[in-house]
Amino acid sequence: MSLRYAILAILRVGPLSGYDLQKQFSQSVGHVWHAPDSQIYPELRKMEAAGLIEGEEQARGQRGTRRMYTVTPAGDADYLAWMQTPLDYQRVRDPAHLRAAYLENTTPEAARDFLRRHIAQWEGELEQWEGELTHIENLSNPMLTRRLNVTPDSERERTIAYKRFAYEGLVERARLEIAWARRGLDLVDSLGD
Amino acid sequence: MSLRYAILAILRVGPLSGYDLQKQFSQSVGHVWHAPDSQIYPELRKMEAAGLIEGEEQARGQRGTRRMYTVTPAGDADYLAWMQTPLDYQRVRDPAHLRAAYLENTTPEAARDFLRRHIAQWEGELEQWEGELTHIENLSNPMLTRRLNVTPDSERERTIAYKRFAYEGLVERARLEIAWARRGLDLVDSLGD
DNA sequence: TTAACCATGTAAGCGGTTACATGATTGA
C-alpha cells in the first residue's frame, strides 16, 4: 500500500503526468521506495478510480496526448490520514543474514564471494544515499527545490531536516552492512582452509 | 525462492514432519526468514514434486498420519548449488524511511508516535535476536545442538562462528534503528510546535 | 531521416498474507 502514498507525497507538490511523475519518483522517493513504470501507470489509474487523484487528458503535438494528474481533496485527506496511522511492519525476511547463518555449509571461497557481493551491493546503495544527502544539503535536488517553492518559509526547515534525517539513517545502515560483511571476510580468513 | 533453501537448511540436519519442521523453523531460521505454516506445507509438497525431498507417510495412533520428509541427494546438491550462487538483492522498499522523509507533512505528535512505534518494533526484534545470540553462545538452542550432534568436531567451530556472526549483524541493525529513531524524537522536539 | 525521448500501458506468474477449515491424539 505504500506505493500509493509515495505517489501522493510527490503529486501533492503539484500536478504531473505519469511520465514526469515516474521521472521525479526515481530521483526522490524512489531512493526509499522503488517502483517500475509498469507499476506506476496502473496504480495511477486505480487511484483515479478511487477518487484520490484526477487525470486530465492534454494534447501533445498533432495526435499525442498525455494525462496530467492532480491530487483531489479526498486524496489529500487520505494521505494525511495515512501519515497518522501506524506502519505495518513486515515480518523479517532477510536473505543475506539467512545465508550468513549457514556459511559453514559452503566453501570459504563461496563465503568470501557472498560477502564481497554484499559489500558491493551496499556500497552502491551508500553512494546513492550519500549523493541524495549532499543534494539535500545543497538544495540541489530538483524535486526538493520544487517542493520548497510551494512551502512556506516556516516549514522549510522542517522539510529539509526530516529529509536529512531519513537519508542519514539509510547511510548509516549501508555503512553498518559494509562493516559487518568486512568482519565476515576476516572471520572466513580466521577460520582457515 | 529463499524459503525453499531455508527449509532445506533445516531438513538437511535430519528428517522431520511438516509440523515439527515448522516448529524448528520458527525457533531457528525463522528468526531471519519468517514463514507461516500455510506457506510451509504447500512448499514441502512442491519440493517433493521437484524431487528435492522425499515424504513418507507414517501412522500416528489409530487413524492419524504424519508425513516425514527427508532430503534427497538431488535436494542436497540443489542446496549446495544455491549456496554458491549470488543472492539477488531486492530493490529498496523501506516504509519507515519513506515515512520519515515526509514527516513535515504531519503533526509533531504523529511524528513522535511513528518514531516511538519504530523503537518498540525494533526493540522487539532486538530481544529475539539477542536471545538467539545467548542461546548460540550457551549452545542452548535445540536446533543448533541437533545440528552439532551430526557435525564433525572440526566443523563445530565454523558452525557456531557463522551463526554468531549472522545474529550479531542483526542485533547491530536493531540497535541502529533504535538509535536513529531516538535521534528522530530529539529532532521533533528541536523543531518545536 | 533517424535516434533519443516522450508516453502509456498489458499479461503471466510468483511469493506472501489472511482467513478459513478439518480432524486426530494425548494427558489432565
Place this chain on the structure above:
DNA sequence: TCAATCATGTAACCGCTTACATGGTTAA
C-alpha cells in the same frame, strides 16, 4: 470429557517482477 496440541492443508487476494508491446514527438 475437555483442552491443548498434533497435523495438514485450501482459497482468495494483493503487490511486485519480468517481459512484452505500441506509437508519437522533437531536435540534430
